[in-house]
Amino acid sequence: MDSCLSLCMISWRVAPWLKADALARCMPLAHAAFWCLAGLLVLLLLGRALAGRKTRTFGRAYRIFFLLVVALSAAILAYQASWQLAGFARPEFVTFMKRYNRRPDNPAARIVRGKIRDARGEALAEMDPDHPGRRRYPHGPAFCHIVGYEHPFYGMSGLELAEQDFLVGITRDSDSERDQFRRNLLNRDEIRGNDLTLTLQAALQEEAAALMKGRKGAVVVIDPSTGALLVFYSAPGFDPNRMAPGLFDGGDPDARLLNRAARGLYPAGSAGKILVAAAALEKGISPVFDCPSGGYRPNLSTRAIRDHEYYEYRKQGREWPGHGRLNMRDALAKSSNVYFSRLGVQVGGARLRAAAERCGLTRYWVIHEGPAGSLASAAARFPALSDDDIGRTAQVSIGQGDMLVTPLHMAMIAGAIGRNGSAWKPRLVAGTPAQALDPFFSPACARAVAGMMRNAVLHGTGRGA
Structure with a gap:
């Protein structure tokens, strides 16, 4: 045989x-x-x-x-x-x-694949002592999209695939890897791979999983000073300890294989208003606008853009009086669609597009690149606006229209605001050098937007955050 x-x-x-x-x-x-x-x-x-x-x-x-x-x-x-x-x-x-090869003396079953650990050394993937040659995932679905799986029939995904060569001990890029490779050559009865340590924290990831229970979406937490990912959770997930054919037949209504944190594309919604606020401040404008109950109509060919209170009042059979005059700080606290659609048009479509490009909203991000593959986000989408695209500019300014983002993109923007405009490339594996990106915002702009965001959480629509 x-x-x-x-x-x-x-x-x-x-x-x-x-x-x-x-x-x-x-x-x-x-x-x-x-x-x-x-x-x-x-x-x-x-x-x-x-x-x-x-x-x-x-x-x-x-x-x-x-x-x-x-x-x-x-x-x-x-x-x-x-x-x-x-x-x-x-x-x-x-x-x-x-x-x-199903024989009990199969030498492939004796290969001890390296562990995947969190930032504090807790095992996220390890060999199953009860089933030689098989992997065990102690946290089940919590890390399924980022750690992935290694299965004799279904293959590999995630870091199990990207770091396959490292985990089985055949890379020779560092002294420790070369030493392990030599030991494997000399002692073929106990072939061991290398352990991989991540920046993720298991306790925070499990907390995110508990908060997202029963919901579809993602949670991304990033260290804005280094770009290290602390939480990268997507829901719903699957249990890599119990792989089933139904995941792969294309008929899963919940799309459990989809990593929504990296690959899910969503309208930015009101989170996109911070980009418009930053672009206005960089231009040197902070206007006061009248925000009436009738809303704002960018041109005759578009429907009026109204604040969400208008629709709530109408459901109750009442008439919404409008916000009246608002400045930028109060408009962000109230998440006024009328204000930010008007602000985006005044900033101009071309300037908004430039701001989006500077913040990476027209590209994808490589989260990790391993010897056997890479993990990357989907590319965010932001339309190529001009100053004449008034209708589309107004829609994009409230996070609607042709603008689609991933949770990772928005986490990076929030992190840059928290670090005076500086941004870092996202990284997933501990020991990977931190890589600074060109600043997303000027320090003064970032501080001003951060103050407005804090006010929205303390006194505005973000109180539930």
Whole structure:
């Protein structure tokens, strides 16, 4: 069986487009072909002995066939020896062996994959002591989208995939990794990978999971001084300890495989008003606008934009009197759509677009890049506005229209406001150097917007935060 596996793997390396399932089906054929060649060799030897004579033609055919069998046998033995000596350095072969070799002495089951830990050393992924070769995820669904899964049938995702080479001990980028690789070569009975430590904190992640129970959405907490992600939670999730076919058949109404924190695109809503406020302050304007009950109509071809109180009053059969005159601070506390649509139009579509580009709202962010893959957000969407696009500018200014963002993008903007406008590239793995980005806002602008946000939480619509 081992010889057959090695023969199949030679084909896999030469033709990587072959699927593992196809290899599994071809194994009996390869096994039969090997023994057919051996049988033919025996028949040729018997025929030669019975004939009692040699011919030049038979001798040449015999030598060619004999060399072919010897070369094939040598290739099988050489590949088998390479697996015995350093097979752990071939992740695709290890996966193949885990899936199709069910023998109790399967060497792939003896590979101890490295742990994935949180910032304080708590295990998020580790080997299951009750099932050799299998992974266990102590926190279940809480980290499923970012840690991912490693499964003999369903494959890998998340950090389990991106850091596959590191976790099985075949990377040699640092002294500790090279030492581990050498130990694995010398002690093949206990092959160990490297442990991976994240910036996430399990206690905070579990708290986010408890707060989001029964809801769809995401929670992102970022350290604004370094870009380290402390919480990266998406709901609903799945339990990587209990993988099921229903997750992958495309019929899951809850889309539990979707990482909403990184890949979910949503209208920014009122959270987008802080970008408009910052753009206005950078332009040097902070106007007072009349915000009547009738709302604001950017042009004759658009519907009036009204404050949310207008619709609440109408449901109650009452008439909304309007906010009257508002400055920017009070308008943010009241989350006035009328005020910010008018403010965005005065700032101008081109300037809003430039502010969005500066804050990364037209691009994606790479959260982590590993040896075998990367984790990245979806690209946020912000329309290419001009100062003549009054209707679209008014809609975008209240977080509606063609503007779509991920929770990660908005967390980075909030973090930059809290750090006097400075921004950092998001990072997920401890030890990854912090990388400063170009400032999102000027220090004075960031401090002014931070004061308005604080006022909205203390006295305005953000009191429930």
